[in-house]
Amino acid sequence: MAGRATGLLGLAGLAAALAAFGVPAAALAQEAMIGAPQPWGMGLQASGGPIKDAISSFNALVFWIIVAITIFVAALLAYVIWRFRAEANPNPSRTSHNTTLEIAWTVVPVLILVVIAIPSFRLIYYQDRTVDADLTVNVQGRQWYWHYGYPDNGNFTFDSYPVQTEDLQAGQMRNLDVDNPLVIPVGANVRVLTTGQDVIHSFFVPSLGVQRYTIPGRTLETWMRADRPGTFYGQCNQICGVNHWFMPIVVRAVPQAEYEAWVAQAQANFAQGLPPGPPVALAAGVPAPGAPATAPQINVAEARR
Numbered sequence: 001m002a003g004r005a006t007g008l009l010g011l012a013g014l015a016a017a018l019a020a021f022g023v024p025a026a027a028l029a030q031e032a033m034i035g036a037p038q039p040w041g042m043g044l045q046a047s048g049g050p051i052k053d054a055i056s057s058f059n060a061l062v063f064w065i066i067v068a069i070t071i072f073v074a075a076l077l078a079y080v081i082w083r084f085r086a087e088a089n090p091n092p093s094r095t096s097h098n099t100t101l102e103i104a105w106t107v108v109p110v111l112i113l114v115v116i117a118i119p120s121f122r123l124i125y126y127q128d129r130t131v132d133a134d135l136t137v138n139v140q141g142r143q144w145y146w147h148y149g150y151p152d153n154g155n156f157t158f159d160s161y162p163v164q165t166e167d168l169q170a171g172q173m174r175n176l177d178v179d180n181p182l183v184i185p186v187g188a189n190v191r192v193l194t195t196g197q198d199v200i201h202s203f204f205v206p207s208l209g210v211q212r213y214t215i216p217g218r219t220l221e222t223w224m225r226a227d228r229p230g231t232f233y234g235q236c237n238q239i240c241g242v243n244h245w246f247m248p249i250v251v252r253a254v255p256q257a258e259y260e261a262w263v264a265q266a267q268a269n270f271a272q273g274l275p276p277g278p279p280v281a282l283a284a285g286v287p288a289p290g291a292p293a294t295a296p297q298i299n300v301a302e303a304r305r
């Protein structure tokens with residue numbers, strides 16, 4: 001963590017220095033971010049897109065309401081303990097009803113809940129789906145890995161497995177990095193359709209503010225958007241069996257041109273079962289452009305289970 005914090009500070013310093021020499025800050029603002037848990041992280045993860053921005057501001061609103069209520073109740077309690085102690089108040093009042101007070105302590109909490117409920121419902125509907133999707137990805141939770149599909153790009157599909165600790169490369173995160181990340185273009189509204197193959201899993205990427213159950217026999221919809229390039233880490237967060245803890249998610253957001261290059265490569269590689277990653281057959285009946293007509297219809301990952 002210390003390393004990353006220093007790195008960020010160094011980056012900001014570098015940006016300031018370069019800005020002084022007339023290098024546009026916008027070029028540096030595109031520096032890739034890492035959306036991941038951090039040691040001693042106390043708040044929510046940093047935001048990589050608009051949904052997480054909305055979650056963070058709603059969280060801040062509720063947090064300050066809680067702080068105000070806590071201070072108010074604690075102060076009231078302290079005052080009552082001091083003011084009505086036996087020594088200062090030897091003959092306690094036997095008052096048991098006060099209509100004005102009772103209405104006030106009913107109405108005020110209701111108003112506080114309304115203040116919370118309005119942005120809360122607005123956020124729920126905002127997260128629910130995107131009106132104009134630029135891209136759709138299919139996400140399937142499986143015991144115990146993720147299976148991704150790109151129906152808008154020839155419907156190629158592939159599996160995403162965690163990198164074993166002994167195989168980690170420099171800079172990769174233990175129990176979080178995967179062999180084949182989900183790749184999306186920066187700034188695109190990505191419709192996410194989730195299904196489950198075996199049991200209920202949950203697709204959860206905190207820094208993009210996305211979370212949806214993956215349920216067998218049912219398709220759920222949500223969306224995400226990364227407003228800056230980066231690598232966003234998540235995990236299955238619905239207990240799904242013994243390897244539940246080992247279902248990391250990596251979403252890489254890259255510029256459009258890089259995304260298109262990745263799609264072209266992925267269509268070829270995943271169609272033919274070439275590296276990187278475990279080979280996967282095409283979805284039945286939908287050959288990817290450029291794929292051999294006789295692509296084997298065997299899902300190797302399936303056979304491995």
Ligand SMILES: [Cu+2]
Nearest residue numbers: 201236240247
């Ligand atoms: Cu799972």
